[in-house]
Amino acid sequence: MKKRFYAAGMFVFVVLSLSSGLGYRFYNQPKLDVGKIAPQTLTAPSSAHVEDVKTTEERRRETRSGTLAVWVVDPEINQQIHSYLQQLLATGALIRDKLGNFPLTKTTVLSTATQIYLRQAPESQWQTVLQTLEKNRNLNGLNLSQQLAVKQLRTYRKYNSSQAFSQLLKALIQARQRYNIALSSLRENALAQPKTLYDVTLLNLSDADWQKTQIQVRQTLDRILAQGIHPEVSKDNLNYAIEMQVSASVPKTAQPLARQLLLKVIVPNLIKDIEQTKLIAEQAAQAVEPTIVAIQKGEVIVKAEDKITHANFVLLDHFNLSQRGIDWLHLIRFSGMVGLAVAFFRLVEKRFSSKLRSSDYILILLLTLSAPLLIVLTKSFTGLAAIGLLVGSFYGASIGGTVMGLLAILLSIGTELSWHDLIPSAAGGIVGGLMAGQWRFPGREALRTREELASLGILIGLTQGVVYLLVNTALAPLWYNVLGIAVLKSLAGLIWSILGLGLSPYLEALFDLVTPIRLAELSNPNRPLLKRLAHEAPGTFQHTLFVATLAEAAARALHCNVELVRAGTLYHDIGKMHDPLGFIENQIGSPNKHDAINDPWKSAEIIKKHVSEGLVMARQYKLPTAIQAFIPEHQGTILIAYFYHQAQQQKEQNSQQILYESDFRYDGPIPQSKETGIVMLADACEAALRSQKDITPEAALAMVNKILKARWQDNQLVDSGLKRAEMSQIAHIFVQVWQQFHHQRIAYPKL
Template identity: 75%
Template sequence: MLVLVVLCISSGLGYRFYNQPKLDVGKIAPQTLIAPYSASVEDVTTTEEKRREAHSGASAVWVVDREVNEEIYQNLQVLLTQGREIRAQLGNFPFYKTAILSTATQTYLRQAPQPQWQILLQTLEKNSNFTNLNSEQQRAVRELRTYRQFNSPQAFTQLLKAIASARQNYNLALTTLNPEEIFPQNTHSIYNQPLIIYDESFLNLADADWQKTQIQVRQTLERMLAQGIYPGISPDTLKSAIAMQVSVSIPQTAQPLANRLLLAVIQGNLVKDIEQTKLIAEQAAKAVKPIIVSIPKGEVIVSAGTTITQTNFVLLDYFQLSQRSIDWLRLTQFTVIVGLAVAIFRWVEIRFKAKLRRKDYILIILLILSAPLLLFLSKSLTGLPAIGLLVGSFYGTAIGGTVMGLLTILLSIGSGMSWHNLIPSAAGGILGGFMAGQWRFPGREGLRTREELATLGILIALTQGVVYLLVNTAIAPLWYTVLGTAALKSLAGLIWSILALGLSPYLEALFDLVTPIRLAELSNPNRPLLKRLAHEAPGTFQHTLFVATLAEAAARALNCNVELVRAGVLYHDIGKMHDPLGFIENQMGSPNKHDEINNPWKSAEIIKKHVSEGLVMARQYKLPSAIRAFIPEHQGTILIAYFYQQAKQQQQDNPQQILQESDFRYDGPIPQSRETAIAMLADACEAALRAQKDATPEAALAMVNNILKARWQDRQLVDSGLTRQEMSQISHVFVQVWQQFHHQRIAYPKL
């Protein structure tokens, strides 16, 4: 079986080794090979590589974002409005004719500290020497004395009032220079901290220069935005560009202010045009012409002892000189790798106690071989998401994840599939194998509805698309150029998931499989067989429900397959429908049928027949073998003690009768799994627990332990895998469930 499996998988997955050239790229030519005739051959491999490089190397197309431009203009307008408000408080500047007082003198007189202004006034009033004053004060005194000398006292007084008013306005405007208000912290500038836009130098700017600055700053901004600002531009580079633009259009005294204004508002206004970039990338790939290799008749293709290049190989392969044949060495090596993979699979199967049947191996092999078959039909089709979903849902996470991981490795070696197509498909398949098989994990009940599997299919589709995007972004920095292909990969993943969902019921029926979804469907009380049981044997049906409650609780505590236990127990006694009144739970107070028979051998046959008849019904209704196993194994080979004791009593009265214990034992087999063993123990304890209405929990636990001990000593559980420690755990769970059913109730007063 092992040899057959290894040969089957290696021959299916290693098809690339069937037609391998001996004279391949990188090998040494053993002899000189000459072209038998003239030919022009396309180098498909090189052409595809160059087209891929052209597609991934296409430059991004940047366009101006008008919304960003509008935001920048609005920010500039806000700052200019704040500047005009400050200038309105300041008043006109120069505040007096420059022919009388120079701009420098007016600047000094307006911003001079109050002590200096008082000294200057005293000097003018006393007409004293001013050699002890600084240069600015001396210039101001000279200009003021000159004006006073040639004008009337009233005119000079008006001049002093004008100076005092300008000083008052200046001090008021000076208090409004708050950088936090002028340029808030949440600006979109490339700087992360507030800039001081308006300082004292702004107050000393002439009105004409301020008006010109406002116009030129906006025009400069329009030019720079029209040229485009990249989002990633560094602050220093932007600062240099602004300074260059400002130096040619704005008055020198206002250039620092203009630099600050533009630095405050400018941000990247270029965005990538994804559609145009994709179009250019596709056009660049299409523009790559096929690489044609030409050679005239009689010319040397490759000389002896030289290394074969790609160009050489194209010609050799075209002329059928590459000596293609089965590469037995590499095929043998691949077979060894497959053997190692099968050994790993077998170890996982034993480690997680999967207990696969021969038909399970056949199905897994068929699913594995479907991958190279699809690859043979199309280089981009693998079906790995569908394979992962099916294997995971059929055999659980351990088997599903192992199969998908090993299959990915073997496909990469044996098929030579490109990794940027293989990895996304493998990611979807491995995710499907793990997620669909969660029901095999301890404490997990898995995906129990088709809707949950459909949701998993969507997740697989998204995973496949995202992984394709990530993998191909490594070779294509412009990720959006492969966005369309990634969307197609997602769609392919969804289609594979839908296909797996559609195939699942047929494979379940053909290979006799059980999944959480099928088990949930079989546990529906509206199933025909269960409806018959409830109608024809209502007592047995109630007994079945309580046994199912006990068994399900124990299975969950022992991390067994809860869905299988629930479904199996619901069908374990269907055979009692062949003669419902032969079982006391269906007699409903009527006379006991077995009292009328008065033949323990015949009564035992009736009791034992519910197993054989149950198997007949199960096959008739096409129940899975995993469910059918509960019918004989829940009884094992236990003794029908009541009628056996009756037979012993009759033998004492009639010693000639032959009494064989085997006549009063079920035919078996004994439980072969933990799940059927739990069903046996729950079935054995159900009637006893139901009868314990007024018993204490301690008494109920002692009774349950005695029943379990009897099954253990009767060697009914030797093949089940249950341990003594788990037996104790099961007894406590049974008593807990019993307590829940027999909890105390309030005593209501009589009407």
């Protein structure tokens, strides 16, 4: 009953503490707020010009977000475009070089169309033209191109010498040969480049038109690129722009080729000038005039029964007419939400985590309350990154993730922190809580060094920066306008992580915490206490190492805290340093001290004293309570059987002597956790296993099962959480480890 009252009292205290800390926004809430109905007509007690800060900031934020990007021409892209065009024109020129000069003669003698026809006409048609000329046949049966060619050739022959006419025919024959060579080259180019834009149109251009086309295409490209090609320009608009430029400057016969060339090479050449855009956006935001709400003395601010607008509220708040005070209704509702959050936390604790101590609750409460305190002091920083890192590393991922998730929700309701700042901080805190606490997950390796946690700090910082960027660019496409602030958020996350790491050792010592990192540090054999043990009681130290090997293997198989088992085992027998020779493992080549004492009661006291002396040493060296628990609990209340048997023999010889079994039992307590229970079993089996060298694994297993059964039947494990079915699993693991230590070796021949 007493425990229930205490638990209920603690629950109420925690809820009130969190409600008062996280819900501070409800302490100064206006009764006459935006959207509420005015109970009476309120007038201005004096004239005033009041700046509406909230509206001003919103307008400036909208202006920043709505600023159009500044686009500039990229010289590198232009250079690539010109190089590509030059390559295409060079290819065309190479093909045309095989044609020779064109036209062959003056167009007043043979028209361009006739010259083109005669150069590319099929051989049969060419022969028909020659025969018609030679035999002066009529033109019946010839096509229009042949008729025109024959007429123009006859006219040339009529007014020129036969020698001139023969030279003209000879030139036509050579042109036909060159044309076929150029046509073959054109086809080869088409095969090599299936998407080539050149066809016979290239061959039919006059030399003058080809030269003019090259010049005009380059100039047209310069004009278009100077205007800039936007990445989102449509193909139709680009086609239209090229058509307008080409039709005004390029010869008509070459216009299709010019359009194809330009379409082939032109790509968007505008890029965003981020710095200039940011500068213009900021200048535009600063140019936004503050929103001023003006009123004259005696004017009505809001009439009775009217809904209060934001402008009304600005004036009411300025004149202290908004009736600010504690909003008890919302504060009580918020307290109810806090109560649900605390209840959910308790469910997670019972389901996924080991039972927390009162000091653990106090630490989590203090860390949680530090968040609203930082918000009040800084208006934007929450410290959630450091809180998540600390809670996760102290209590595991389930507790760390739960605390940070609930804290983020409660902060969004109970504080006035902008969601632009809260969401990135909460994301960083949740990442820290989950990643720093992954050592609680079965099969996951613990973060055992400060360096690993420092690396996690970098991840937390990156998370905060990226989430801030995503949150603040959800409605604004100009992400680079907030890039600088996102970088600052990343640095803030990293700095908070560094502060958390710096606080961690002090909090561990102050609240008696054991984390994987602290346990790894305590397990270092160069620790002063372990160095003393190795030097002053070497046999005990070797015994400790083998017990640690057995216990670790069992703890790993049962998904226990392996780091705690390792550290606890290393310190479980430090009390034997008070009298090393009182223990058999340290009596190397020396007579047994207890034979000289010859008093089982005194010998039992010496043996039992290693527990009490061990606790004294542990407190002196400030070992955590969780480590100290291994010192008495690994012995529990077991019987010191050897000396108890001696005492029984002496009582048989002296019947007046009083014998109490409790004098030969350790004072306890019995193991209170699986970890200390495993170490008790490993300690009991270590000497028996190490002394056996030639027995079979089956015999070793039978011996270990017998020892474990004795501990179970002696009720030493009833509070440990170990199950009877796990005894067999532990026994098999102990024997496997023993076999690894005592495997057979090759018998080397004598030299």
